[in-house]
Amino acid sequence: MARRAAKPVTRPVTQPVAPRRLGASQSATRAALLAAAETLLLESGYAAVTSRRVGAKAGLKPQLVHYYFRSMDELFLEIFRRNAEESLARMQRAVATDPSLRTLWQLNADPRGATFIIEFVALANHRKAIRSEIAAYAERFRAAQLEAVTAALAAGGISPEQLPPVAALLVMTGLSQVLTLESTLGVTTGHEETIALVERTITRLASSPNS
Amino acid sequence: MARRAAKPVTRPVTQPVAPRRLGASQSATRAALLAAAETLLLESGYAAVTSRRVGAKAGLKPQLVHYYFRSMDELFLEIFRRNAEESLARMQRAVATDPSLRTLWQLNADPRGATFIIEFVALANHRKAIRSEIAAYAERFRAAQLEAVTAALAAGGISPEQLPPVAALLVMTGLSQVLTLESTLGVTTGHEETIALVERTITRLASSPNS
């Protein structure tokens, strides 16, 4: 992976950091690079996201990556933020329309999302700068979902003592993660039965006086 | 990542493949390299497992990695197989002693196991040679666990119609995966409540006539 920084670089003391020029964030070229990087990430994993390959995929020179992003970590973070913001917004829109457990469950089923999570968690394992960003987002996402689950369970007459909303949420999250993760591996034993069980349970919780 | 093979290399036609010598599989040096690689994988993610770093961690020359393993993929597979076999065996031993849901749940709680899974699934995302191996193992593990869950539920008087054993298994697997995954990120919101719910549910399923 040709680790970090080519040279220590004797930096002029008057310009403490970021002396390099950086491209505008509205640039179409920048957007193309981001799109190429995102595709690479999903198709081939984060290790495939190198400035050279991103450049090639976008039909551009690899140095442009460094012109628009201070470092590869910054590129990764930009990809993460965009997707995070977008999926948070999508979730909140969907919940605003129909604040049910089924809505949340269906949102989780997006296979792209699970692939993203895997890649970024693995990334976080050796790029500390990325870990905290992911953790912060995870908490934010959890809080927003929790609100929806709490409301949905209350509407179904389920008390928090019978079933803590946060536990219900984690069960759903865990399940959808395993299901999509295994699907990408080609393992699908038991998936059908499990999905059926979730559907039944959601229906039951939506309108019953019992756990 | 300084991708693949230094040179095409003009290979003599009489020696179609694997002309290189390989070290003995009982070698202590080999074991040291494997241990170092495994530690690196867990601590820093698969991208940190490079011949140079593995060598350094083991206090050996990086070239030795290539002497004992034909390629980095082979090293990864060796790590995977060892851990896979061992955890399958451990599970079967535990279940033989006490074939209950709680036994299975406690086995899943091992954080090492979940970290391994994350790393290898991410790896499988762009190393095809590894994917099939993981998928095959997953099916094997699933089948063994399923047997135990089926027996445990039957013993508790739960019919497969009330709760399909394979679905119960996937719920447990998904949960333990999310819990440890989030823990490594430092996110633990709701974990306590969820673990409590699982414990309660296991107790209920172990000895009751109701779903």
Place this chain on the structure above:
DNA sequence: GTCTATACTTCGATAGAC
């Protein structure tokens, strides 16, 4: 059987011309 020397590739990043 075991390890060293070394080849060659790719990496991130920068400087400076256009």
Place this chain on the structure above:
DNA sequence: GTCTATCGAAGTATAGAC
């Protein structure tokens, strides 16, 4: 805003000396 040129570190892998 983009391209040419280039550096030095790190990557995989092989050939051949002990």
